[in-house]
Every structure is written in C-alpha cells, then in structure tokens.
Amino acid sequence: xxxHLRKYRFLAGELTQQELAERxxxxxxxxxxxxxxxxxxxxxxxxxxxxxxxxxxxxxxxxEKQDWEA
Amino acid sequence: MKNIRYLLAGAYLLALVGTIMxxxxxxxxxxxxxxxxxxxxxxxxxxEFVHRSHxxxxxxxxxxxxxxxxxxxxxVVLLIVLIKDYLIQNKHPGDAMLALLVIPLAVKLFISxxxxxxxxxxARSITLFFAGVWLIFALLSHGLxxxxxxxxxxxxxLTGLAxxxxxxxxxxxxxxxxxxxxxxxxxxxxxxxxYGGLMLFTVxxxxxxxxxxxxxxxxHRQEPAD
Numbered sequence: 560x561x562x563h564l565r566k567y568r569f570l571a572g573e574l575t576q577q578e579l580a581e582r583x584x585x586x587x588x589x590x591x592x593x594x595x596x597x598x599x600x601x602x603x604x605x606x607x608x609x610x611x612x613x614x615x616x617x618x619x620x621x622x623e624k625q626d627w628e629a
Numbered sequence: 630m631k632n633i634r635y636l637l638a639g640a641y642l643l644a645l646v647g648t649i650m651x652x653x654x655x656x657x658x659x660x661x662x663x664x665x666x667x668x669x670x671x672x673x674x675x676x677e678f679v680h681r682s683h684x685x686x687x688x689x690x691x692x693x694x695x696x697x698x699x700x701x702x703x704x705v706v707l708l709i710v711l712i713k714d715y716l717i718q719n720k721h722p723g724d725a726m727l728a729l730l731v732i733p734l735a736v737k738l739f740i741s742x743x744x745x746x747x748x749x750x751x752a753r754s755i756t757l758f759f760a761g762v763w764l765i766f767a768l769l770s771h772g773l774x775x776x777x778x779x780x781x782x783x784x785x786x787l788t789g790l791a792x793x794x795x796x797x798x799x800x801x802x803x804x805x806x807x808x809x810x811x812x813x814x815x816x817x818x819x820x821x822x823x824y825g826g827l828m829l830f831t832v833x834x835x836x837x838x839x840x841x842x843x844x845x846x847x848x849h850r851q852e853p854a855d
Contacts, residue, residue, distance in 0.1 A: 585685035598687050 562620045565594045567612040574612070583607040634683060645669050700733065724825035732831045739836050743843055749794045752805065752840035756794070759836065760787035794844065802844030809837030 568574045574582075576590045583604060592598035593608075600608065609616040648665045651657045657665070684692070707730055715722045722730075742751045760783075767780035790808075794801045813834035 586688065589685050589687040592687055598690075601686050604686060 560596070560599060560620055560622055560626055562593065562596065563614075564590075564608060564612070564619060567614045567619060568594075571612040571614075579608070579611060582611045641669075641672065700737070703733070704730075724822045724828065728824040728828040728831075731828050735832050735836070739839055743839060748840075748843035748846065749798055752798075752801065752844050753791045753794045755836045755840045756787050756791035756805065759833070760784050760791060763787065798844045802841045805837045805841030805844065807841075809834045809841060812837065 568576070568579055576587050576594075580587045580590045584607075585604065589598065589600075593600055605616055605620060609619045612619065644665075648657075648662070648669055652662050652666075707726075711722060711726065711730070714720060715726075739755065742754055745751075746754070764781065764784045767777050767784065771777040771780065787808075790801050790804055813830055
C-alpha cells in the first residue's frame with residue numbers, strides 16, 4: 560500500500576508532522592512510520608487523517624497490485 | 630504528563646527488580662513478598678484490559694509484538710532447559726517444569742480461541758478438545774476394557790455438552806462452569822504436588838470455566854450462518 564500523506568500534509572497548509580500528530584491524537588513517530596510506509600493505520604486513524612488533510616481516503620492510501628495477492 | 634508516565638514506568642521497573650532481589654535474598658517476609666508479587670504482576674495485566682488513551686495504535690502494536698516475542702523467547706529458553714537437563718542428562722522433568730511449559734501454551738490457545746470465534750464455537754472447540762483428551766487418557770490407562778467404558782462417561786458428557794452449545798448456550802454455560810468447578814475442587818486436592826495441581830487446574834478446570842462464562846456473558850451474539 561502506498562500513501563500520499565506527506566504530499567497532502569503539505570497541501571493542507573504545510574502541516575508539520577507534530578501538528579498532524581496532535582490533530583489525530585497519535586505520536587509524531589506514528590506519523591513518521593505511516594509516511595515511510597512502515598506502519599499501516601487502522602481504518603479509524605486513516606479516516607481521521609483523511610479528514611484532517613481534507614482529502615478522500617482512497618486518494619490518501621492506494622492499494623498496490625501485491626496487496627491483492629495473499 | 631509524558632514525564633510522569635516515564636517516571637511511573639521507571640518506578641515500576643525498579644519495584645519489580647527490587648522485589649525480585651529482596652525475594653531471592655529472603656529479606657521480605659513471605660506474605661509481603663506474595664502481596665508485592667501479585668500487585669506487580671497485576672499492574673501490566675490491568676493495562677491490557679483498560680483503554681490506554683495516551684498510547685496510540687502503533688505503540689500498542691509494538692507493545693503486543695514485543696510481548697509475543699518475549700513469550701517465544703521464554704519458550705525457547707524453556708526448551709533449551711528441557712533438552713539440556715532432561716533429555717541429555719536423562720532426568721524426568723518435574724511438575725514445576727511441565728507447568729512452566731504447559732500453562733502459558735494453554736492460556737495462549739484458550740485466549741486465541743475465545744477471541745477469534747463466537748462463544749458457542751469456542752466453547753464447543755474447547756469442550757471437544759477436552760473430550761478427546763479424556764478419551765485418549767481413558768484408552769491409554771485401561772486399554773479396551775470395561776473400566777474404559779466407565780471412564781468414557783465424562784467423554785460422552787463433554788461431547789454431548791459440546792454439541793448442545795448452539796441450541797442451549799446458557800444451560801451449557803452453567804453446566805460447563807459446574808464441571809470446571811468440579812474438576813477444580815474434586816481433582817486438584819488429590820494431586821501430589823502444588824505445581825501438578827496448578828497445571829491440571831489450567832488445562833482442565835480453567836478452559837471449562839472460561840467457556841461457561843463466555844456462553845453466559847449477556848448479549849452474546851448468535852453464530853452467523855455460513
């Protein structure tokens with residue numbers, strides 16, 4: 560799964576990782592891990608992120624071909 | 630707030646190490662040592678059941694992953710001890726060693742079953758498992774004889790209960806709790822060692838009690854049809 564969190568974070572008023580983390584009530588390390596693709600957020604957190612950066616969920620997180628393979 | 634949490638975590642670790650050291654040096658009277666041990670073990674367990682608002686989901690995932698890895702490290706160490714002390718030196722593992730091996734595995738199995746499946750299905754699986762264990766135990770103890778037929782009665786009772794959990798979940802829940810209590814109070818005092826009794830309680834009585842309680846929890850969902 561690829562995500563465009565970093566891009567949309569900048570488009571949403573150049574939010575810092577710390578500001579975004581505070582808005583969705585997680586640690587900055589969690590935002591870093593999500594942006595690096597090291598951690599996949601839960602649906603709840605993904606929805607919160609998409610709302611804060613004001614973009615549709617499926618534009619923020621995109622499934623890759625291998626995600627469909629078991 | 631963050632600093633206070635770090636401070637509390639540090640204090641907890643200090644108390645844990647201190648209690649272990651005082652325990653080994655016999656500086657604490659047994660009642661105080663037991664009370665301290667119970668509190669120290671209970672604190673992280675409570676955290677698992679209470680919502681931790683300061684911990685986000687990634688931190689929780691890391692915490693659980695590290696706990697799972699610690700569990701496997703424990704099993705590896707235990708297997709090394711079993712192989713070195715008992716297989717190579719040809720000694721018979723004592724009840725304490727068997728309890729250390731069996732109890733964590735049994736707890737992991739029961740929690741996985743109860744969390745992965747609806748109560749009826751979990752209770753049915755656990756009950757059928759023990760019915761099977763009992764049947765093997767009866768066959769190995771007496772072979773094909775009349776005594777085996779007598780000892781097969783609990784097997785038949787457990788199998789009947791397992792099959793009835795869908796139809797009468799609450800009745801089966803009560804019966805499973807009674808059976809669990811029966812195993813606990815009738816069989817355990819007859820055990821020759823404390824650790825043997827503890828192991829039998831965990832593998833015989835506890836799963837039935839857990840299954841019974843799971844079936845009686847109010848508002849449990851019906852198992853969806855396939």
